[in-house]
Amino acid sequence: MSxxxxxxxxxxxxxxxxxxxxxxxxxxxxxxxxGTQIRVECTDPLADIDIPHMVNTDGHQLLDKGAIDGVRWYLIRLS
Known part of the structure; x- marks a missing residue:
């Protein structure tokens, strides 16, 4: 690993x-x-509201997000 x-x-x-x-x-x-990065994958449509809100509330950083075939994903760097 580099x-x-x-x-x-x-x-x-x-x-x-x-x-x-x-x-x-x-x-x-x-x-x-x-500094750890996590990728959260979910199928619940409310995650589009809940996960970014949690990230902001807890002081983490949302690096990227998207959806593929009904699975929503969020890439988060922990503070």
């Missing part, structure tokens, strides 16, 4: 409904160090 490569942790929240994806994401990020 110095520019980082491990990105995957949190699979597919099939879970609000508020479970945000609650489990919050619980998971508490165990990870600052």
């Amino acid at each position: 110095a520019n490569e980082e491990t990105i942790y995957l949190l699979d929240m597919k099939g879970l409904r609000c508020p479970i994806p945000v609650a489990r994401t919050r619980k998971a990020v508490r165990k990870l160090p600052s």
Whole structure:
């Protein structure tokens, strides 16, 4: 792994409904160090509101987001 490569942790929240994806994401990020990148994947349409709100509220950085075949994903760097 080069110095520019980082491990990105995957949190699979597919099939879970609000508020479970945000609650489990919050619980998971508490165990990870600052600067860690995580990718959250979910199918709940409310995640488009909940995940960015959680990121802003908790002081993290939303690096990117998108959707592929009904799966919404969010790339987050932890503060």
